[in-house]
Amino acid sequence: MIKRLDNWIGGVAVPPSTGSYVRGVDPATGRPTVDVAAGAAADVDAAARAAAEATASWRHHPSAQRGRILTAIGNGIREHASALADLEIQDTGKPRHTALGEIENSAAYFEFYAGLVNLPVGDVIDVQHDQHNFTRREPYGVVGVITPWNLPLNQAARAVAPALATGNTVVLKPAEVSCQTTILLARIAAEAGLPPGVLNVVLGSGTEVGEAIVRHEAVRKVAFTGSVRTGRVIGRIAAERIIPLTLELGGKSAGLVFGDADLDLAAREVVRAFCTNAGQVCSAGTRLLVQEDVHDDLVARVVALAAEVRAGADIGPMITPAQFDQVRRYLHLAEEEGAHAALGGPAGAEGGFVTPAVYTKVRNDMRIAREEIFGPVLVVMPFTDEAEAIRLANDSEFGLVAGVFTRDIGRALRVADAIEAGQVFVNSWSTGAVQTPFGGHKNSGYGREKGVEALFHYTQLKSVTISY
Numbered sequence: 001m002i003k004r005l006d007n008w009i010g011g012v013a014v015p016p017s018t019g020s021y022v023r024g025v026d027p028a029t030g031r032p033t034v035d036v037a038a039g040a041a042a043d044v045d046a047a048a049r050a051a052a053e054a055t056a057s058w059r060h061h062p063s064a065q066r067g068r069i070l071t072a073i074g075n076g077i078r079e080h081a082s083a084l085a086d087l088e089i090q091d092t093g094k095p096r097h098t099a100l101g102e103i104e105n106s107a108a109y110f111e112f113y114a115g116l117v118n119l120p121v122g123d124v125i126d127v128q129h130d131q132h133n134f135t136r137r138e139p140y141g142v143v144g145v146i147t148p149w150n151l152p153l154n155q156a157a158r159a160v161a162p163a164l165a166t167g168n169t170v171v172l173k174p175a176e177v178s179c180q181t182t183i184l185l186a187r188i189a190a191e192a193g194l195p196p197g198v199l200n201v202v203l204g205s206g207t208e209v210g211e212a213i214v215r216h217e218a219v220r221k222v223a224f225t226g227s228v229r230t231g232r233v234i235g236r237i238a239a240e241r242i243i244p245l246t247l248e249l250g251g252k253s254a255g256l257v258f259g260d261a262d263l264d265l266a267a268r269e270v271v272r273a274f275c276t277n278a279g280q281v282c283s284a285g286t287r288l289l290v291q292e293d294v295h296d297d298l299v300a301r302v303v304a305l306a307a308e309v310r311a312g313a314d315i316g317p318m319i320t321p322a323q324f325d326q327v328r329r330y331l332h333l334a335e336e337e338g339a340h341a342a343l344g345g346p347a348g349a350e351g352g353f354v355t356p357a358v359y360t361k362v363r364n365d366m367r368i369a370r371e372e373i374f375g376p377v378l379v380v381m382p383f384t385d386e387a388e389a390i391r392l393a394n395d396s397e398f399g400l401v402a403g404v405f406t407r408d409i410g411r412a413l414r415v416a417d418a419i420e421a422g423q424v425f426v427n428s429w430s431t432g433a434v435q436t437p438f439g440g441h442k443n444s445g446y447g448r449e450k451g452v453e454a455l456f457h458y459t460q461l462k463s464v465t466i467s468y
């Protein structure tokens with residue numbers, strides 16, 4: 001008997017208004033997992049009303065109490081880590097160690113923001129002797145959160161924790177194919193003492209449930225993580241409604257390896273950058289730019305390490321048959337565009353899994369160098385000097401992450417300054433710390449998640465002037 005997964009509205013599980021469910025599938029085994037509620041606009045309306053009703057009391061909860069509840073949610077995530085990992089593995093097929101890392105990070109978001117419930121504070125502004133002016137940061141009210149399938153619990157926690165810490169209530173929509181951990185998160189939060197209606201989850205498709213969230217009059221801000229294509233759709237609706245957005249979108253992030261770099265370290269980080277979660281990560285490092293004199297040496301090291309990454313053990317499958325087909329098409333395209341497969345290729349794509357692929361003889365105008373593939377596929381290009389490295393790195397519609405590998409601190413700082421990306425890592429690849437702000441330049445989005453900075457994106461400023 002396949003279990004049913006219902007919406008979570010007003011602190012209880014609620015069947016979808018449509019009465020319909022969509023059967024989930026374990027992408028690693030093809031076995032059915034759970035019947036997922038196919039929600040609709042009516043469910044979003046119920047969730048948004050519950051959230052709006054809970055706003056006044058949650059906002060005025062003593063901040064220390066809000067902090068204690070967030071801490072308890074973090075503890076609850078740790079206590080349920082094994083169950084959460086089981087569900088995450090069912091939904092995404094990822095290896096256990098990857099799932100557990102994501103769960104640990106999700107707990108860390110709640111713990112981090114639990115300690116920041118009193119931030120950000122306002123300013124006192126001196127204007128004239130008979131006036132007292134001060135600013136305060138207030139919650140928006142109901143925040144809509146829409147998340148993708150690749151790191152479902154992590155992406156939900158990353159937005160929900162700062163939204164709740166600042167006194168907002170939330171209507172959350174996870175991706176259809178990987179929503180089991182999000183519903184368990186809502187249950188954990190309720191057990192931790194989060195009042196009913198403060199966190200609501202509506203399951204269903206993007207066009208039905210996602211759009212209804214962005215359109216709902218009670219929703220005053222939306223935090224979206226996903227593709228550029230969907231970001232544009234949401235952006236148009238938000239523009240009509242004049243509501244603010246945080247957009248965390250895609251990437252085609254470059255690693256720049258200079259001739260003086262520690263090549264062992266660079267090779268390890270490059271492989272981690274493009275293979276983690278089978279390349280299904282927005283911050284994946286999928287373009288490798290290498291100074292000519294060390295090009296062949298570094299490629300050989302990267303190929304040797306990436307060849308050890310086993311699909312099915314070290315990395316999971318592509319999330320859906322459609323995603324698998326997309327990656328396989330790019331592997332064929334690489335051949336058509338004249339790239340050289342130093343490792344992997346179409347033959348490495350089988351049964352939903354893709355082994356790491358490394359392409360040399362790539363030009364930056366090829367589609368495999370410009371488009372987000374979302375699989376373990378690395379393209380490599382040589383450069384002669386720092387100026388060319390920067391030009392190639394910035395010649396992209398995206399600007400999410402960059403990695404710079406060099407022993408020259410002056411060069412590291414110059415390149416970090418010149419790179420158009422929201423995050424630059426020197427001698428490492430994206431480390432995922434919850435304390436540091438994260439977000440995109442260019443088509444990778446705007447607004448910021450993580451760090452203290454996120455608090456500014458879940459609050460609006462009010463200026464109060466008292467005359468006396």
Ligand code: NAD
Pocket residue numbers: 146147148149150151155173174175176204205206207209210211214225226227228229230231233234247248249250251281282283372374440444445
């Ligand atoms: P997607 O845009 O297809 O879907 C993301 C979410 O949006 C899902 O919940 C989906 O149901 C919903 N959605 C789809 N159409 C919608 C619509 N018209 N209105 C409202 N919601 C809608 O993205 P995906 O395929 O699930 O995820 C992969 C993408 O996400 C990649 O481009 C990746 O780079 C990006 N991503 C970005 C970050 C980041 O932090 N920058 C993190 C993870 C993933």
